[in-house]
Amino acid sequence: MRSSQTDEVLAGLRAVADGPLSAATNMPPAMYHDDEILTLDRDRVFARDWVSPGLAAEIPKPGDRLTWSIADRPVFCVRGTDGLIRTFSNVCRHRMMTLVDGDGTGLRITCPYHAWTYDLEGHLVGTNHMEATDGFDEADVCLPEVRTEVWQGWIYSTLNSDALPVAELLAPMEEFVARYGVPDYVPVHRQDETWGGNWKFLVENFMEGYHLPVAHRSTLGTWMPMDSVVFPDRRHEGFTYQMFEKDENAQYGRAHRDNDRLEEPWRSTTFMPTVFPSHMYILAPDHLWYLSLRPDGVNRVNLRFGIALAPEVHASLDDPEAWITEMIRFFTAVCEEDRRVVEGIHAGSRSPMASPGPLSWLEHEIHDLMGYLADRLA
Ligand code: FES
Numbered sequence: 213m214r215s216s217q218t219d220e221v222l223a224g225l226r227a228v229a230d231g232p233l234s235a236a237t238n239m240p241p242a243m244y245h246d247d248e249i250l251t252l253d254r255d256r257v258f259a260r261d262w263v264s265p266g267l268a269a270e271i272p273k274p275g276d277r278l279t280w281s282i283a284d285r286p287v288f289c290v291r292g293t294d295g296l297i298r299t300f301s302n303v304c305r306h307r308m309m310t311l312v313d314g315d316g317t318g319l320r321i322t323c324p325y326h327a328w329t330y331d332l333e334g335h336l337v338g339t340n341h342m343e344a345t346d347g348f349d350e351a352d353v354c355l356p357e358v359r360t361e362v363w364q365g366w367i368y369s370t371l372n373s374d375a376l377p378v379a380e381l382l383a384p385m386e387e388f389v390a391r392y393g394v395p396d397y398v399p400v401h402r403q404d405e406t407w408g409g410n411w412k413f414l415v416e417n418f419m420e421g422y423h424l425p426v427a428h429r430s431t432l433g434t435w436m437p438m439d440s441v442v443f444p445d446r447r448h449e450g451f452t453y454q455m456f457e458k459d460e461n462a463q464y465g466r467a468h469r470d471n472d473r474l475e476e477p478w479r480s481t482t483f484m485p486t487v488f489p490s491h492m493y494i495l496a497p498d499h500l501w502y503l504s505l506r507p508d509g510v511n512r513v514n515l516r517f518g519i520a521l522a523p524e525v526h527a528s529l530d531d532p533e534a535w536i537t538e539m540i541r542f543f544t545a546v547c548e549e550d551r552r553v554v555e556g557i558h559a560g561s562r563s564p565m566a567s568p569g570p571l572s573w574l575e576h577e578i579h580d581l582m583g584y585l586a587d588r589l590a
């Protein structure tokens with residue numbers, strides 16, 4: 213049963229989301245600090261919509277796998293011998309041990325506890341000392357499978373058998389994303405971190421460009437002419453985006469001379485989608501970096517941060533290791549700038565004197581996020 217206080221917060225959210233951006237304030241502190249809202253986030257958002265554990269190119273060979281979790285269910289994604297990527301519950305069917313940690317590869321998955329062994333389609337194919345167990349037949353046992361689709365190079369998984377196919381949900385932005393050729397981008401870095409803030413603060417922070425010239429003034433904050441920003445002309449159910457140009461001072465973000473996929477003005481345009489609830493990326497002609505996140509209580513967020521290079525950029529590097537190390541250093545510094553503000557907002561919004569303030573037109577996506585959350589939670 214939902215408390216009346218939660219009902220009131222969600223009714224307020226609905227009203228602000230349905231009004232114009234010019235009259236909108238950001239979400240009230242309860243949306244970020246209330247355990248009841250967090251439970252709704254899990255059950256009505258993360259358990260119902262698509263999340264992305266990463267790029268398909270991060271697990272290129274049969275047996276390659278990576279781990280993630282969806283609405284508190286640990287899962288792993290693995291590429292089968294048929295080339296398809298599948299997602300399974302990462303919990304052994306014997307005594308519920310976590311099967312795999314982190315990344316790995318192998319044509320079999322063997323539980324570290326008593327060595328029950330599964331194939332890449334989740335079937336139990338090996339046990340020992342089970343011959344005296346009544347009615348036990350390996351052939352009856354399989355890991356629960358989670359619905360998985362690959363779209364424009366991204367893995368998406370959902371617990372919801374009724375969710376729209378990803379290609380249908382994201383169809384209105386396909387004409388933008390498809391230009392860049394994400395499936396050919398070469399992954400060069402991925403790291404998982406935990407920050408001290410509610411997951412929604414990080415989504416909001418990554419989406420909006422208003423903070424770039426200020427919070428990122430020492431890194432990439434000065435590369436984007438703010439008058440070049442374009443937003444969707446209507447609200448879409450499952451995503452939002454912005455796109456902007458990068459000027460000639462930009463160290464990263466413009467097409468390599470060997471890029472023959474993009475015409476002007478796309479050669480200097482960055483497309484920045486948010487697939488609700490938790491997958492965001494900055495897709496530039498020469499590189500992409502992405503964030504995929506999941507709540508860890510109201511106060512913490514687990515995030516996956518990855519970088520990939522356009523193929524011609526990767527191919528042109530004389531000293532790939534040094535160049536990539538420098539790029540990772542640069543984007544890690546940008547992330548650190550974001551961590552400071554996300555943790556700062558989280559701390560500030562706990563004050564009884566905190567109240568939601570009015571939004572800038574550059575915070576368009578925050579208003580879209582409110583609409584999405586009102587649809588799901590209210
Ligand atoms: S819990 Fe996995 S084999 Fe026992």
Ligand SMILES: [Fe+2]
Pocket residue numbers: 417418423424427428549550
């Ligand atoms: Fe930022």
